[in-house]
Amino acid sequence: MADTSSALTYSDIGSAPRELWPVVLETRGWKDYRLLDMGAGEKLERYGRFTIARPEPQAMGTRSLPDSTWSRADAVFTGDTDEEGPGRWKFAGNVPETWPMAYGPVRYNGRFMSFRHVGVFPEQAAHWDWVNAKIRAERQKAPDKPLKILNLFGYTGMASLLPATEGAQVTHVDASKKAIGYARENQAMSGLEDLPVRWICEDASKFVAREVRRGNTYDGIILDPPKYGRGPKGEVWDIYTSLPGMLSDLQKLLAKDALFMILTAYAIRSSFVSIHELMAETLSTQGGLLESGELVIREDKGKRALSTSLFSRWSSR
Ligand SMILES: C[S@@+](CC[C@H](N)C(=O)[O-])C[C@H]1O[C@@H](n2cnc3c(N)ncnc32)[C@H](O)[C@@H]1O
Known part of the structure; x- marks a missing residue:
């Protein structure tokens, strides 16, 4: 840093x-967060045990990971590329409403919020x-x-x-x-x-x-x-x-x-x-x-x- x-x-x-x-x-990144890949206007991140793909206008380059990795994402947010724009979540399987993660002594819940946020x-x-x-x-x-x-x-x-x-x-x-x-x-x-x-x-x-x-x-x-x-x-x-x-x-x-x-x-x-x-x-x-x-x-x-x-x-x- x-x-x-x-x-x-x-x-x-x-x-x-x-x-x-x-x-x-x-x-x-830390144990419960990684930026895995970015490109073609999207980013692929890991929040705890879930991988999440979201629109990211700053990701203008080419993806490094294969499409097969991106398509295995647990949750994908589709919609407006504007940071606060509307859109919706699509889930690959059974994803809970919240899931626990930690940063140092603080534990926090991830959650799929409107406007693409995940709680952190x-x-x-x-x-x-x-x-x-x-x-x-x-x-x-x-x-x-x-x-x-x-x-x-x-x-x-x-x-x-x-x-x-x-x-x-x-x-x-x-x-x-x-x-x-x-x-x-x-x-x-x-x-x-x-x-x-x-x-x-x-x-x-x-x-x-x-x-x-x-x-x-x-x-x-x-x-x-x-x-x-x-x-x-x-x-x-x-x-x-x-x-x-x-x-x-x-x-x-x-x-x-x-x-x-x-x-x-x-x-x-x-x-x-x-x-x-x-x-x-x-x-x-x-x-x-x-x-x-x-x-x-x-x-x-x-x-x-x-x-x-x-x-x-x-x-x-
Ligand atoms: C983008 S979030 C901040 C993110 C946060 N600092 C973090 O890292 O987790 C913006 C927050 O501002 C709050 N907010 C919006 N308008 C507000 C206002 N007029 N007064 C107080 N809070 C407001 C929202 O409820 C929302 O929780």
């Missing part, structure tokens, strides 16, 4: 962060590891200091449960009751019910604005907003128009000695440069280091990398 920052020390609050781009953060975004593993390393280092320095993490648009909870296993107190916000239910299921099946995670079903912008009014702060902030979304009361989220205001509020929520803020963006007509510049503007007196680029997944045999999303992340050190 290309982590360019771990050996460096920075900070300098009051000045602009140092800037670094392009940074490519690579996930190579494997490329996020680069962020999970980075966040946990930051928390671990901080807790070694100050074991008794509580570390508060805010995870917005938290979906099925991996980015909430993993930092909690390192001792962080996590606030997880998502607009979907169903998604929060899945996240809590993951917590229960991991046997981690005692971890201090607050599950909040609310519009992310509203929650953040209220936290600013209350004067609350966080040591780390993670946000993985969709392109478009709705809060529980129909509040509209549009990344192009809603993100600037949210980042400006989030800057106010960073504790004086905050550790990090990570933004990921999927399927938008922007480059990492655009989200980098927005973060740089928002964090212009924060010191530290601001890195931006892409999250990619390396193929099983290591030959090619698949681009999945854009990110921009700030760290104080």
